[in-house]
Amino acid sequence: MDLYERTIDPKHHLSNFKSQMYLADASDATRCKAFLMTLTKAAMKWFDNLLLSLVTYFDDLARKFLTRFSIQKDKVKHAPSLLRVKQEVGETLRDYMEIFNKACLEIQNLPTKAVIMGLVNDFKEGSSINPYPSKTRLSCTKCKSG
Template sequence: MTLHGFPRETAYRAFPLTLKGVARGWFGALWSDTIENFEELGRQFITQFMANKWRRRSAAYLLTVKQKDDESLKAYLVRFNKERMTANDQDEKFMMAALLGGIWPRSPFMTELARKTPSTLIEFMDWADDFVNAKETLIALTTRSG
């Protein structure tokens, strides 16, 4: 919430409305008259929650994310995408290289990629999604239930 053009007093009073969970509890536990101004509130807030700051990783870290021998392509892609969201650089070509380099070399999906490599990350994800869906459909059709 941004309060442009309002006095600091209004911003100070609106601040608690922007908080949730632990931060709201922390604010509610402050003794009255312990904060003299909005800047002091900001300093105390940052001091209290600095350790919880979410840190981004170097994109090079993604080169270490590899599909495990017993990990499905679907599970690997979910894990890779989760790690990708923590990267400080979202360069598409680098993401593609890291993703391709992390796929288990004996994966049947590698055979598909050897025929033609996708040129964009979206195209790659579409191909992978189609491959996973086809595999899951095949398993469902060939597995007897009951």
């Protein structure tokens, strides 16, 4: 299990820890002691300064941990955030699509329309992902005569 360094959502860390303790069929006292081993730096300092007399059960410890480190929780992302994903100058289409797909995966219940709008928005702004750059686009008169 990864150590908690205040860079991830504390709910994720706690959930992972609880899952492992459940599988090990650990007692409440063991969970309290083992949780200390999953902390680093500031989180360890917090634990050291915690008045252990106020912690009777692991659930108490878990609540105090979440209260203290809740500012680290993941920020919820929404569909409009896709409009900020742009292909950088010199970035390959493959790299751009990889970044765009990762951004899509971070949004829960993402409607297909929002994905399409995110890509179309980049096309409209003259991005290099536009498969028909204005220099090579054929005019209607050339299409009819050719």
